[in-house]
Amino acid sequence: MQKLLEQSLDWVDARYPVKKVWDEHLAKYYAPKNFNFLYYFGSLALVILVIQIVSGIFLTMHYKPDANMAFASVEYIMRDVEWGWLIRYMHSTGASFFFIVVYMHMYRGLIYGSYRGPRELLWIVGMVIFVTLMAEAFMGYLLPWGNMSYWGAQVIISLFGAIPFIGDWLAEFIRGDFVIADATLNRFFALHVAALPLVLVGLVFAHLVALHKVGSNNPDGIEIKQNKGPDGIPVDGIPFHPYYTVKDIMATVFFLILFAAVMFFVPELGGWFLEHDNFMPANVLQTPPEIVPLWYFTPYYSILRATTTDMIYVLYGVTVAMAILTVISVKDIRAKGATVVVAAVVLVALNILQPKLWGVILMGSSLMVFFGLPWLDRSPVKSIRYRGWMFKTALTIFIVSFFVLGFLGTQPATGLNTRIAMVGTVLYFLFFLLMPWYTTFDKTKPLPERVTE
Amino acid sequence: MSDDGVNHTRRRLIGLTAGMGAVGGAFVAWPFLASWVPSARAKAAGAPVEINISKLEPGQMLSVEWRGQPAWILNRTPEMLDKLPGMVDLIVDPDSLESIQPDYAKNKTRSIKEQYLVLIGICTHLGCVPLTKLKPGLAEGMEADWRGGFFCPCHGSKFDLAGRVYKNVPAPTNLVVPPYHFATDTLIVVGVDPSMSIHGAEGAKNMNKKMKENLSGSKG
Numbered sequence: 024m025q026k027l028l029e030q031s032l033d034w035v036d037a038r039y040p041v042k043k044v045w046d047e048h049l050a051k052y053y054a055p056k057n058f059n060f061l062y063y064f065g066s067l068a069l070v071i072l073v074i075q076i077v078s079g080i081f082l083t084m085h086y087k088p089d090a091n092m093a094f095a096s097v098e099y100i101m102r103d104v105e106w107g108w109l110i111r112y113m114h115s116t117g118a119s120f121f122f123i124v125v126y127m128h129m130y131r132g133l134i135y136g137s138y139r140g141p142r143e144l145l146w147i148v149g150m151v152i153f154v155t156l157m158a159e160a161f162m163g164y165l166l167p168w169g170n171m172s173y174w175g176a177q178v179i180i181s182l183f184g185a186i187p188f189i190g191d192w193l194a195e196f197i198r199g200d201f202v203i204a205d206a207t208l209n210r211f212f213a214l215h216v217a218a219l220p221l222v223l224v225g226l227v228f229a230h231l232v233a234l235h236k237v238g239s240n241n242p243d244g245i246e247i248k249q250n251k252g253p254d255g256i257p258v259d260g261i262p263f264h265p266y267y268t269v270k271d272i273m274a275t276v277f278f279l280i281l282f283a284a285v286m287f288f289v290p291e292l293g294g295w296f297l298e299h300d301n302f303m304p305a306n307v308l309q310t311p312p313e314i315v316p317l318w319y320f321t322p323y324y325s326i327l328r329a330t331t332t333d334m335i336y337v338l339y340g341v342t343v344a345m346a347i348l349t350v351i352s353v354k355d356i357r358a359k360g361a362t363v364v365v366a367a368v369v370l371v372a373l374n375i376l377q378p379k380l381w382g383v384i385l386m387g388s389s390l391m392v393f394f395g396l397p398w399l400d401r402s403p404v405k406s407i408r409y410r411g412w413m414f415k416t417a418l419t420i421f422i423v424s425f426f427v428l429g430f431l432g433t434q435p436a437t438g439l440n441t442r443i444a445m446v447g448t449v450l451y452f453l454f455f456l457l458m459p460w461y462t463t464f465d466k467t468k469p470l471p472e473r474v475t476e
Numbered sequence: 477m478s479d480d481g482v483n484h485t486r487r488r489l490i491g492l493t494a495g496m497g498a499v500g501g502a503f504v505a506w507p508f509l510a511s512w513v514p515s516a517r518a519k520a521a522g523a524p525v526e527i528n529i530s531k532l533e534p535g536q537m538l539s540v541e542w543r544g545q546p547a548w549i550l551n552r553t554p555e556m557l558d559k560l561p562g563m564v565d566l567i568v569d570p571d572s573l574e575s576i577q578p579d580y581a582k583n584k585t586r587s588i589k590e591q592y593l594v595l596i597g598i599c600t601h602l603g604c605v606p607l608t609k610l611k612p613g614l615a616e617g618m619e620a621d622w623r624g625g626f627f628c629p630c631h632g633s634k635f636d637l638a639g640r641v642y643k644n645v646p647a648p649t650n651l652v653v654p655p656y657h658f659a660t661d662t663l664i665v666v667g668v669d670p671s672m673s674i675h676g677a678e679g680a681k682n683m684n685k686k687m688k689e690n691l692s693g694s695k696g
Contacts, residue, residue, distance in 0.1 A: 174604060177602070178602040181601075195513070198514075199514055200518045201545070204544055308605065310630065313630070331644070332644055379601060379647075379648050
């Protein structure tokens with residue numbers, strides 16, 4: 024029997040590189056031996072991707088992407104389909120957990136400098152995955168055709184209308200109608216269940232290929248490949264399989280326990296995972312009293328809402344201050360000139376363009392700045408363990424701003440809330456804009472030769 | 477053959493083939509992209525609606541669905557109308573120069589007949605439906621100096637009783653006035669300009685053309 028199996032494997036291996044792939048990516052892929060808790064979230068993201076794809080496929084078997092039937096078909100899944108409620112709650116809980124896991128995964132990258140060279144492209148592919156995931160979540164949210172689905176989509180698609188000249192046309196192009204309508208629902212369904220999942224899976228594959236080319240970073244932020252033993256294997260590396268596969272399986276078990284607890288006992292999580300207003304069908308004539316996106320979008324939504332006429336004056340100040348700082352810091356006279364020109368263009372644009380459009384620009388920029396991280400960070404070290412107080416302070420302010428913005432995004436946009444959101448928005452951006460300075464001047468600790476335990 | 481071993485004729489032909497392929501790709505992409513614009517059915521669904529206003533008392537408001545959007549008809553009292561000129565200082569665009577409305581509603585009251593205000597009830601900020609807060613002062617849960625109008629709960633935009641937007645709120649322009657006319661003294665037709673209300677083929681053709689032009693502008 025054993026012999027027959029080996030012969031079969033040899034037969035396949037002669038025609039398909041099974042053993043080679045197994046060795047390169049698992050058995051002989053050497054990962055740093057000092058991974059900690061935060062390193063679980065990459066493989067957990069993969070677990071959730073599978074959960075979402077499987078539960079999603081089964082939901083499409085009962086769901087109807089039709090404005091007249093969508094809401095009822097979701098209720099049908101919840102009440103009449105055998106175990107339909109479980110499949111749906113699995114999918115809705117999975118959506119929120121996907122973002123929890125991905126935010127943790129990004130936080131890990133942020134504190135250990137996993138975005139730094141040679142992993143720039145790995146980081147960029149990861150950011151593209153994140154943006155795609157947001158689009159996937161946004162489109163999926165329209166499908167139940169609840170009132171919050173409807174008006175949330177209305178607000179977000181209207182954002183495109185703020186773009187000068189082509190905006191109104193573009194919003195109409197996306198909707199396929201003059202308002203959110205059956206056409207919008209139908210195409211969002213197609214994008215949500217077919218187009219974007221395919222893109223996501225492809226991007227995740229590219230993310231893993233890039234990771235295995237450059238190798239994993241670790242909590243010390245030093246390159247284990249620079250310290251190899253006589254056998255050519257990094258002395259601080261251990262084979263991914265079995266060491267990390269076992270570890271990740273254990274993490275998956277704990278994760279699934281937590282996941283099941285939410286799914287079975289509190290699938291709505293008090294309105295945080297499933298919003299109460301979405302238990303009413305879409306009503307064209309009645310906006311919910313407060314349009315609130317799901318929690319994972321609220322920091323960005325806050326930035327959008329914080330951008331009023333008053334915010335434009337703040338942006339003047341930030342632009343001028345950043346321009347002065349840059350002109351003082353750069354030596355090259357052409358770079359000085361370019362800075363002045365860019366600042367002047369921004370100032371003119373601040374005068375001309377509506378605050379509504381600047382809200383959209385800032386919201387987009389709040390994601391786009393992440394792409395610049397590998398080049399904004401000038402520190403000689405990668406990991407927070409060897410950085411000084413400046414980076415730690417900046418990171419703390421950034422994380423606090425992120426949470427405050429996230430909370431404010433769920434609250435009414437009244438006077439004081441808007442003021443705090445404005446401050447939060449500025450602090451959020453300063454983390455990135457000032458990074459070249461505070462990472463240059465920060466006092467770092469010497470790096471160790473080997474990874475620490 | 478050239479000196480560096482590159483066959484330039486082949487290179488050129490490869491480039492030409494790739495270029496033609498790109499052109500072909502663009503042609504193939506066109507139908508897919510074009511399939512996203514509003515379909516003939518969606519356009520046809522934008523038919524005008526008739527509203528009987530004989531029972532609409534002064535101070536009352538009606539909301540009907542037109543093209544999937546709420547269309548409002550407000551019968552303004554003389555007191556309401558008297559307040560409009562005094563609003564000018566609070567309003568971004570009191571003369572509706574930047575806002576969207578038919579020419580016949582581009583006046584002080586933003587209406588054909590002073591009394592009747594017809595609006596698209598969609599906030600020009602991000603498309604929510606503003607709440608109706610017609611009574612002045614604290615009566616509607618607004619501030620004491622509120623003079624009556626509309627309040628968008630999503631992002632706090634305020635509009636007066638002619639749908640004109642207040643200063644320092646996120647909405648950039650006044651609420652949109654749709655094309656409409658009075659078929660009789662008590663029948664308003666939303667979706668058709670007065671000039672196109674003639675029956676017959678010519679009128680219908682004009683209407684379709686004009687509606688297409690208006691479509692791009694009537695969104696919030």
